[in-house]
Amino acid sequence: MGSLALFFRLVGASIGGQARYPASALMLTLGQFLGSGIEVIAVWALFHRFGDVQGWRIGEVALFYGLVNCMFALADALGRGFDVLGTEFLRTGAFDRLLLRPRPLALQLMGNDFRISRMGRLLQGLAVVAFATQQAGIVWTPAAVAIALFALAGGVALFLGILVLQGTLSFWTVESLEIANVLTYGGVQAAQYPLALYARWFRRVLTFVVPLACVAYYPALAILGKADPLGAPGWMGIVSPLAGFAFLAAAFGAWRLGLRRYASTGS
Amino acid sequence: MKLQDLVRPYVAAFASRFLQMLQYRTAALAGFATQCWWGGIKVMVFAAFYGATAIAGASSPMSLAQAVTYTWLAQGLLVLLPWLGDPEVAQAVRTGAVAYDRLRPVDAYGLWFARSAGWIAARVLPRVALMAAFAAVALPLMGLNEWAWQPPAHVAAGLAFLLSAMLALLLSTAMVMLLNVAITAALNERGISAVATPVVIVLSGNLMPLALLPDTWQTALLLQPLAGLMDIPARLYFGQLSGWQAIGGLGLQVFWTLALVGLGHFAMRRTMRSLQIQGG
Numbered sequence: 001m002g003s004l005a006l007f008f009r010l011v012g013a014s015i016g017g018q019a020r021y022p023a024s025a026l027m028l029t030l031g032q033f034l035g036s037g038i039e040v041i042a043v044w045a046l047f048h049r050f051g052d053v054q055g056w057r058i059g060e061v062a063l064f065y066g067l068v069n070c071m072f073a074l075a076d077a078l079g080r081g082f083d084v085l086g087t088e089f090l091r092t093g094a095f096d097r098l099l100l101r102p103r104p105l106a107l108q109l110m111g112n113d114f115r116i117s118r119m120g121r122l123l124q125g126l127a128v129v130a131f132a133t134q135q136a137g138i139v140w141t142p143a144a145v146a147i148a149l150f151a152l153a154g155g156v157a158l159f160l161g162i163l164v165l166q167g168t169l170s171f172w173t174v175e176s177l178e179i180a181n182v183l184t185y186g187g188v189q190a191a192q193y194p195l196a197l198y199a200r201w202f203r204r205v206l207t208f209v210v211p212l213a214c215v216a217y218y219p220a221l222a223i224l225g226k227a228d229p230l231g232a233p234g235w236m237g238i239v240s241p242l243a244g245f246a247f248l249a250a251a252f253g254a255w256r257l258g259l260r261r262y263a264s265t266g267s
Numbered sequence: 268m269k270l271q272d273l274v275r276p277y278v279a280a281f282a283s284r285f286l287q288m289l290q291y292r293t294a295a296l297a298g299f300a301t302q303c304w305w306g307g308i309k310v311m312v313f314a315a316f317y318g319a320t321a322i323a324g325a326s327s328p329m330s331l332a333q334a335v336t337y338t339w340l341a342q343g344l345l346v347l348l349p350w351l352g353d354p355e356v357a358q359a360v361r362t363g364a365v366a367y368d369r370l371r372p373v374d375a376y377g378l379w380f381a382r383s384a385g386w387i388a389a390r391v392l393p394r395v396a397l398m399a400a401f402a403a404v405a406l407p408l409m410g411l412n413e414w415a416w417q418p419p420a421h422v423a424a425g426l427a428f429l430l431s432a433m434l435a436l437l438l439s440t441a442m443v444m445l446l447n448v449a450i451t452a453a454l455n456e457r458g459i460s461a462v463a464t465p466v467v468i469v470l471s472g473n474l475m476p477l478a479l480l481p482d483t484w485q486t487a488l489l490l491q492p493l494a495g496l497m498d499i500p501a502r503l504y505f506g507q508l509s510g511w512q513a514i515g516g517l518g519l520q521v522f523w524t525l526a527l528v529g530l531g532h533f534a535m536r537r538t539m540r541s542l543q544i545q546g547g
Binding site: 032 | 297301305307312318327468469474479481
């Protein structure tokens with residue numbers, strides 16, 4: 001069986017397993033929808049009380065917000081295997097079994113536990129994008145759709161890269177550390193607001209170290225047809241999602257280093 | 268029997284769980300790092316919104332300094348919130364160890380209540396201390412005074428806050444007990460906490476100060492039970508509630524704690540009657 005076919009087989013098996021407990025899957029999906037949706041309340045309440053912020057209106061901010069949540073939902077569904085690598089694979093020794101199979105390790109981990117419940121966050125993100133479309137009067141021309149899809153792909157790559165780094169870290173700690181939540185959930189949190197609101201050093205971090213702004217802020221500006229108040233050129237949003245792929249490639253570089261150092265826990 | 272003898276098993280249950288949970292230092296450090304990041308973002312967003320409108324001071328019921336302090340306070344007290352049941356209870360129910368608890372000659376509700384309170388207190392104290400060291404001491408030293416956690420309005424406000432935080436611990440434990448009972452009945456904690464968490468974060472005021480939500484909701488927001496977990500203690504801290512209002516706020520916390528303890532007691536008795544012990 002080819003690698004890709006195997007991946008889809010794994011995803012299918014994982015979804016089938018969760019579908020055996022429909023009430024639980026539904027409850028978790030609802031929880032994800034509500035849990036990721038509460039930030040909408042914060043954004044909405046702030047705009048309700050204070051009005052526009054530095055020339056940004058709620059519809060425009062909603063576009064960042066919706067896009068980032070869609071990206072993270074997809075990456076989180078795919079990257080679950082890396083997320084729990086320490087506790088469920090390394091410590092138990094189940095990782096050795098994956099290594100023995102003559103198929104790419106990353107694909108096996110990605111197909112390992114494809115969470116249905118992440119659709120809750122995805123639906124929430126799509127709903128907010130629809131709200132943004134209506135509020136900010138976004139016209140979804142083919143060019144805008146193309147930018148959005150490219151940004152989405154770059155964003156999924158970036159968040160997946162963060163999860164791969166989290167998994168890599170557990171080669172050293174043999175534990176899944178929640179410290180990566182700073183970049184995953186915290187990254188979603190940071191990218192939900194326009195980059196221009198933040199302090200300068202934080203903007204640099206979000207552009208050059210963890211390029212969240214490259215997959216959300218700049219593409220969204222291009223879709224909105226809005227000039228960057230910080231003066232980035234207009235074409236920035238069209239090429240910047242590439243940074244997400246570069247981040248993923250770098251993450252896999254670190255992953256190979258960690259893998260080389262892997263010695264089974266022996267259990 | 269003397270009172271001292273009566274409460275001794277519960278005090279012991281509290282103390283042992285408290286000391287046990289204090290061992291998890293890495294978890295506290297990881298949580299602390301996440302909460303600093305989270306708090307930092309919130310502070311920057313508040314600063315942007317407050318800075319954007321010249322009339323911000325007038326249109327907002329709290330100043331920027333208060334909103335910033337509130338943010339750090341909320342991050343420090345994050346694990347005070349009742350968003351999941353005590354994992355030890357869920358485990359006891361799943362493995363059948365709950366049978367031992369049923370055999371002990373003490374009130375089952377009281378025992379779990381004392382343990383859950385110890386579990387919460389041991390997680391809150393190190394985190395709130397770290398957060399205070401970071402936001403109230405380190406940030407001003409770094410010259411970021413406008414981002415720092417400010418001291419309470421006055422001494423009386425500080426004392427009222429401490430009392431209110433203590434009541435918040437009891438209130439939170441009463442809610443955790445309801446979650447414990449629900450988990451015992453349903454044997455599944457993930458689904459329950461997935462739905463409970465967002466409700467708790469919004470209505471307790473952890474997401475953002477309840478005072479910043481729309482004005483027309485304010486009365487309902489203040490009266491609902493979850494306000495006593497975070498928002499009422501914070502209002503006392505800022506001296507926004509004083510005199511009779513302060514007593515009213517504390518009274519509200521006491522009222523909801525007693526009501527939820529009563530409800531939990533009743534629900535637990537019913538659940539325990541139909542509980543089937545798993546395993547052997």
